[in-house]
Amino acid sequence: MKNQNTRRDFIKTSALVTGGVLASPFVLPGAYAATENHLKLAVIGCGGRGTGAVFQALETGHPIKLVAMADAFRDRLDTSLKPMLDKYGTEKIDVPEERKFVGFDAYKHAIAEADVVILASPPGFRPSHFEEAVKQGKQIFMEKPVATDAAGIRKVLASAEEAKAKKLNVVVGLQRHYQNNYRETIKRIHDGAVGDIVGGQVYWNDGGVWVRERQPGQSEMEYQMRNWYYFNWLCGDHITEQHVHNIDIANWVKQSYPVKAEGTGGRAVRTGKDHGEIFDHHVLTFTYEDGSVIHSECRHFPGAANRVDESFQGTKGKVYLSAGNHGVLTDWKGNSIYTHDRENNPNPYQQEHDELWAAIVKGEYKFADAENAAKSTMTSIMGRYATYSGKVMTWDEALNGTVDLFPEELSWDALPKILPGDDGYYPHAVPGKTKVI
């Protein structure tokens, strides 16, 4: 696969399909138009985020019914269903026993029941879930990241093409694309407000996330599925699962994707048996085709300073952005060019659903987020390949990587490829030794 990171290609694939509304052959399902008068929704992956996304869909106020749910675990599905029923009742939450699907292939059955699907399983499953949803011709909201290795990215890129051909709306939960401070500020950057962007720094440094302890009687597969954040085939490491948000902003600002990555990382403080194989810090430079460099830093160190934001330097001024509604452009003399008003901005998690569902209800084709999401996810994976191997990693090498992290077989008795040693600790990458592609 060739690197096609030109400015022009980027624009074609960015979040909003440019040039306004495309003529769409997508016709609302007959059931919606004719008899039942509602759109059918299915959720795949019933954790807190999948459940939250269902709430946001229903909060759009459009005629929507949740008709099917799928999760690997029955208890997760039940936990998700309770607040939905409490809040929306059986009128909108129409999920009888026969449309509760559990297990590794549950997603196929749930997708088949719906017009629109929410894909919110752990990211390792996203490529196959997205592929299936596109194959079945559904409208899609899917969470980030969209894969955990290059093989998954290639699958998502292929399905993204198919989704475009079928004119299926695809919104990805890189919600900064639906957050006003990012939209307004980056629009001004692209209009030249601070000149050409020559460098930047993007961060997700904080204390880390949840850990789920091993329970008696769990098979290795079940344990990894429950404690999924710490296993690369499921999570992709925190550089992919979390820091993709900030890396994606660098790509958006640069309107392209880096051609190479080099960096360092390791396990400094999060080193327990419960902590699987992922690193707790990665520090990288990403170099873009024009020679500009983005510094990227992510770490999970409790007790250390936190920083989650994005800064850039242009030939005429500088940029500061954060999810806390910051959007500040300043020239090199310190004069303000633009300061986004931080008060009363819409909730981006709601906004992404408001915009997606408005398009679906009107029968419009407006959103093709999957390709950019795949390439930003790929950027983070390229970063992980660089920190794990200690080598300089080019985009083409990384995207064509053949190391497949996924288990040969998905079942509760099957063994994942990563297994703990006799001491209970998992092996992890060693820079200079580990083969990643």
Added chain:
Amino acid sequence: MIKKTVFLLFFTLAARYWEDSNFEPYTQQIPGTEVQFDLVPIPEGSFLMGSDESPFEDEKPTHAVKIDAFWMGTHEITWDIFELFLDKNYELALTEEPISELVDGLTRPSIPYLDMTFGMGKEAKPAVGMTQYGAIQFCHWLYLKTGIFYRLPTEAEWEYAAKAGSETQYFYGDDPELLGEYAWTAENSPESTQKVGQKKPNPWGLYDIYGNVMEWTSDQYDPNFYQNSPKENPANPAEKLYPRVIRGGSFKHNSEEISSTKRYVSDPKWKQIDPQIPKSQWWFPEAPFLGLRVVRPLIPPSPEEIQAYYTQAPISDY
């Protein structure tokens, strides 16, 4: 503000405690660590709660209230302490001796996916964004670590301590222009919290009692509560998730919005950007202006009452 005319502070029983060497300022060490915080005694007494002169109806009527003695933290709880509670692995890393089984088994906050410091920093900065449940569980953790019953102040205790015998809008008088000497507000720190303890304290030794961050109380908010609230140790235990009482104002408030009597309330909007359902029982992702300060009653309640206080089940939020 017109000075209130009749006001007496009764130190009748308090005198006994002053003589008792146990009712003195002290420093609470977090066992096994170098982390600590200070407390000062707040003597038993009576005061006039609320304000008839206030533009806010919920502060009326002014009414006499008797409060039992307690200690109060001199400062808002900082991230240096709160993060030990937040992350057991971090606590283990900083603690020299093994932690007890009870501390080990305590339910901890979900580690926030977002940066809950909001870029404002940690060292000596007030911990922010916790729910009332999270604030009480922090007290629970302190109790398991120290054996001492710490809790949130009631609204009445907070106001009594903030007033420190004063009858004016602020403990130092009525001039909002002077507030900057005592507090971080929207006028002198509109973007961020500041390190605790840099401004002048109130007469009882409480720093940042106004501004910097708002402080949790244990009470449910009821705008009519003062109209017939109990005359001794009034409390309105919270049963509904919203609204609950918060006091003191923050760096987001102008001096006119801050006083010893001003009652603020918790708002479900502070969780609107939590992308998960159920929403976190522990965190408000949009309340970087909300923190806590602990109290310790001089006479602790029974072990059963202590247990009941710490084990109130959280209310689901979605």
